Amino acid sequence: MNHKELIVKLAERNNLSKPEIENLIDMTTMIIKEQLLDGKIIGIQSFGSFEVRKKEERLSVHPATQIRTLVPPKLVVNFKQSTILKEKLNEIKL
Amino acid sequence: MNHKELIVKLAERNNLSKPEIENLIDMTTMIIKEQLLDGKIIGIQSFGSFEVRKKEERLSVHPATQIRTLVPPKLVVNFKQSTILKEKLNEIKL
Structure with a gap:
């Protein structure tokens, strides 16, 4: 949608x-x-909360060339589902 | 908030x-x-999109006892920030 x-x-x-x-x-x-x-942090009732988290810098190794590159730190929005939503998802057969 | x-x-x-x-x-x-x-998947313009993703089952090892437990697979809501939001976050000095 x-x-x-x-x-x-x-x-x-x-x-x-x-x-x-x-x-x-x-x-x-x-x-x-x-x-x-x-x-x-911003929370929306019975849905979840949003928060900005910092992803630390990391070394990335190219699988073929083995060349290492430093991936700089970055900020990402993290969504954490509410307990209600989590429970509803748990009801789905996996 | x-x-x-x-x-x-x-x-x-x-x-x-x-x-x-x-x-x-x-x-x-x-x-x-x-x-x-x-x-x-549900997308909200200039904000981001929501999607349910399956986290596969995994073995968890208790650090002290070394006892292994199988963590069952589960469904979680994943939020992916829009390009506009990502760019705004990138402007913040880390």
């Missing part, structure tokens, strides 16, 4: 227009991004 | 009430969860 389909589905279940929904989604992700770029 | 603070902030920037915002957030995460439990 992409961004557009999500907006259509939300508009169907609400009495808001598609532009209004789109604006709200944009605003929500904007606030989440502001918090993340500010180094803060 | 927690769920409640996010709702307050969204209500401040909109002309919607807090219960309306809360309802929309719940509905959004509910749709995302439905898609995830259905094995589908």
